[in-house]
Amino acid sequence: MVKKKGENIFTVIRLPSLYPTSEIISQLTSIQRDGTVWLNIAPQPSCQTFKQIDVFQHCAVENKPLHRVIPENTSTLVINNISFWVLYCGLPHVYKELLQLTKEYKVISTILRDTLDQEVEDTILLLPDVILSLCQDSEDQLSGTYTETTRQSSGRTEKKVQRYTLTKSESTFKLNISKLEDKPAPVAETTTCDVTFELGLSDREKSARAATELPYTVNKTTENNSNSTGQIHYVPDEVDDWDDEDPDDDLDI
DSSP states (O other), rough: OOOOTTOOOOOEEOOOOTOOOOHHHHHOOOOTTTTEEEEEESSSSSOOEEEEEIIIIIIIIIIOOOOGSOOOOOEEEEEEEEEHHHHHHOOHHHHHHHHHHHHHHOOOOOOOOESSHHHHHHHHTTTEEEEEEEEEEEEEEOOEEEEEEOOTSSSSSSEEEEEEEEEETTTTEEEEEOOOOOOOOOOOOOOSSSSSSSSSSSSSHHHHHHOOOOTTTTOOHHHHHOOOOOOOOOOOTTTOOSSSSSSTTTTTO
16 A cells, blocks of 8 residues: 555554553544554453454464454554554564554554653654654643644654643543643842842933933934034154145156
């Protein structure tokens, strides 16, 4: 399959542990049932809505390249999740597989925060075109900061920061994304303590400064009232040879 421009976007969703991954994936991405294969990695729960492939069975047990067992007519792969895949099969294997899969399919994957070493996670995050990150305010809260980072083909990245809340209704979870509240700009405090002199100006000093004419400014009143033209006054020096004699008269020109 030839990758066309604008297709096969690789999206990674960074989640706190114990979050309902399948529901968050469905709400953050526009995936459809037809043409989508769910790559399940134990011990994560599977999503019965999509076709299933046991990544652990193929990669860790049978040692088969994952891109060779993807069914035909597949357009989108959902990997749940990269963290356990790296722990089972190692970073070099996963990195190589991801490079191959993202050339042929649109890939959506989750990665659990604080599960892998920071260097390993940073290496994985070099690949995706879009990173959707959910960061809790505290460990036991279902709300926090939602960051969407998009990497352009030129290498430039765009980042958008919002707020999220995760609410539970019966047996389902709903993810709500909202804009950050505009906070007033902090007022700069004047440093007036621990000094032996006054840093500010009094009203009298401010008035005097405003009335002071700077040397490089033009006095408009004098300029408008003057009709004289410019003149050059030259006073000869004592050593100046000030006569009509041609200084080059002795030259044979």
